[in-house]
Amino acid sequence: MTHKPLPAPTAYDAITALRCLICGAEYAPGEVRYVCPHHGTEGILDVVYDYAAIAAHTDRDALTANHRRDMWRYLPLLPIAEPRFIPPLDVGWTPLYHAPRLGALLGLPNLWxxxxxxxxxASFKDRASALAVVKAQEANARTITTASSGNAAAALAGMAAGVGLESVIFVPASAPQAKIAQLLIYGATVVLVEGTYDQAFDLCIAAANQQGWYCRNTAYNPYMTEGKKTAAYEIAEQMGWEAPDRVFVAVGDGCIIGGLHKGFADLHALGWIERMPRLMGVQAEGSAVLYEAWRRGVNEIRPIVPHTIADSISVGVPRDRLKALRAVRQTDGAFVVVSDEEILAAMRDLARLTGVFAEPAAAAAVAGVRRALADGQVGRDERVVVVITGNGLKDIPAAMRAVEGEGKAVRLPPTVDALMAWLHVQEKD
Structure with missing residues (x-):
């Protein structure tokens, strides 16, 4: 584990307010911890910055010259008061690959x-969780908690272990075993909720308020967007500070797409990119709550009982819906819906044509690209980035379903004759 010097200063002193997305009420940092008190858990807050103040102490050239290769290279743009609390694990600065073979299959040569x-x-959620453990320590918390379908939980448990915080995790009992194993190996206290993710979310908030634990819950904690926005910074920098035309990402609660929007908006406000990319949110058919709200042109949702193979985006009540809908609407993007069968096909295509192994929710973004192209929503000459949010080892049963009937595994005795006989049959076929 390499410990690298941290850049300074941070954007904490450039925060002008925490602004409610519903009523516009503004609060100073520390005045409220999580949400606007006028709206309870629905009162999602946005961190607002004085961009002139940020520009006074950093610029794009200074950032490019920074040799640190993780999300903390962007510390001058992050709301951290105490950099000494940054966890030791290297989070962020993940690779951005040009994908010509997958692009050729889809008819999209400029695909990344x-x-x-x-x-x-092994997931995007490390970005928010890394920032969460910093804010928890700044608040003198000894225990941090979250509700999750799996990835945010594992991310928080890992980041908490790295700094010695206790973690209490609420997950649906139906979460994949690989994700539960991650929680246990990191030493988290795991509460398997016999209900939905949405019920686990509500239980987590109630427990945090009663016990005084620091809560990382998506949307409820305004700083989670700030961690997730670092992926947008990386995409822009890795593409030479020229934003792509579109970014596709799977959407459940809505925090990731909201974070990408915040990151690109920061860069645009600072003049570091010339234009915003169109943000494309991909949802599974059995969990398309935000798609329906977007299609109807409203912010109100119709809660459902979700059902999809993509557990990480299986959400019936998207908690960060306001930021997600704003991200798509303000960038002239769109929501796209894909089936579980399309998701499984995308898992195969992505792995076989790029070498990137994605869990179902992450592969949904690739399925969304294919669907949007078929529907004429994307031009064949556009520069498109698809964000893979989680590794395929998170859900091995789903991966086995994706290759059902297509696998090439063969069982043979350990002899050359047996191998040659099998190869001879293959040649005939």
């Missing part, structure tokens, strides 16, 4: 894959 499955706990 951002592989966030390369993070320490």
């Amino acid at each position: 894959v951002k592989d966030d499955g390369r993070n320490p706990t």
Whole structure:
């Protein structure tokens, strides 16, 4: 584990307010911890910055010259008061691959894959969790908690272990075993909720308020967007500070797409990119709550009982819906819906044509690209980035379903004759 020097200063002193997305009420940092008190858990807050103040102490050239290769290279743009609390694991600066073979299959030559499955706990959620443990320590918390369908939970457990915080995790009992194993190996206290993710979310908030634990929950904690926005910074920098035309990402609660929007908006406000990319949110058919709200042109949702193979985006009540809908609407993007069968096909195509192994929710973004192209929503000459939010080892049963009937495994005795006989049959076929 390499400890690298941290840049300074941070953007903490450039925060002008925490602004409610519903009523516009503004609060100073520390005045409220999580949400606007006028709206309870629905009162999602946005961190607002004085961009002139940020520009006074950093610029794009200074950032490019920074040799640190993780999300903390962007510390001058992050709301951290105490950099000494930054966890030791290297989070972020994940690879961005040009994907010509996958692009050829889809008919999209200018296609890139951002592989966030390369993070320490194998998902995009490490970005928010890394920032969460910093804010928890700033608040003098000894225990940190979250509700999750799996990835955010593992991310928080790993980041908490790295700094010695206790973690209490609420996950649906139906979460994949690989994700539960991650929680246990990191030493988290795991509460398997016999219910949905949405019920686990509500239980987590109630427990945090009663016990005084620091809560990392998506949307409820305004700083989670700030961690997730670092992926947008990386995409822009890795593409030479020229934003792509579109970015596709799977959407459940809505925090990731909201974070990408915040990151690109920061860069645009600072003049570091000339234009915003169109953000494309991909949802599974059995969990398309935000798609329906977007299609109807409203912010109100119709809660459902979700059902999809993509557990990480299986959400019936998207908690960060306001930021997600804003991200798509303000960038003239769109929501796209894909089936579980399309998701499984995308898992295969992505792995076989790029070498990137994605869990179902992450592969949904690739399925969304294919669907949007078929529907004429994307031009064949556009520069497109698809964000892979989680590694395929998170859900081996789903991966086995994806290759059902297509696998090439063969069982043979350990002899050359047996191998040659089998190869001879293959040649005949």
